[in-house]
Amino acid sequence: MTAKRPTLPxxxxxxxEIMEIVWDRGEVSAIEVRDILSKKRDLAKNTVRTLLDxxxxxGWLKHREDGRTYLYSAAQPREASIGQKVLEVVEHVCGGSPxxxxxxxxxxxGLSPQELKRIxxxxxxxxxxxxPQSR
Numbered sequence: 001m002t003a004k005r006p007t008l009p010x011x012x013x014x015x016x017e018i019m020e021i022v023w024d025r026g027e028v029s030a031i032e033v034r035d036i037l038s039k040k041r042d043l044a045k046n047t048v049r050t051l052l053d054x055x056x057x058x059g060w061l062k063h064r065e066d067g068r069t070y071l072y073s074a075a076q077p078r079e080a081s082i083g084q085k086v087l088e089v090v091e092h093v094c095g096g097s098p099x100x101x102x103x104x105x106x107x108x109x110g111l112s113p114q115e116l117k118r119i120x121x122x123x124x125x126x127x128x129x130x131x132p133q134s135r
Contacts, residue, residue, distance in 0.1 A: 008076065009058040010084055015051055019060060019074065019081060027073045 011019060014037075021036055022028055034048040052072055055061045062075040086101070094100035105111070111119065 007087070008060065008080060008084060010088065011055070011058075011060065011081065015055050015060070016081065018048075018051060018055065019078075022061065022072060022074050023078045027071045029069050029071055033072075 017037065018033055021033055025032070030045060030049045030052055033052065034043050034045055037043050037048070052061060052063075052070075056063060056072070056075075060074070060076050060080075061072045063070045063072045065071075090096060090098055090101050094104070
């Protein structure tokens with residue numbers, strides 16, 4: 001089981017779209033991001049650049065300079081975004097209760113025997129490597 005990751009500031013829907021582009025492509029310029037997103041809607045170059053700058057400030061992106069062009073790449077793995085969404089669901093939908101999330105998963109989606117086995121292994125590993133917590 002991996003160690004708990006630090007909490008990052010959340011991403012807006014537009015920022016999530018940009019992160020998907022970055023994760024898929026590895027490294028992109030603001031112009032490339034705008035070109036991709038403009039297939040869905042009109043965006044000003046400055047808007048994209050502002051979003052990229054804010055995402056870098058939040059710790060989601062990093063950049064390197066190639067001449068006068070900034071090339072952005074992910075500072076966080078795709079899994080960090082999933083973790084952020086899960087935290088939001090637990091806090092805002094499940095009233096802060098991870099048990100409510102698991103109950104909903106079991107009641108509304110169900111789990112295959114293989115998924116149950118992998119989850120049981122993860123729970124056993126977490127129990128073995130973490131000190132007991134009082135509740």
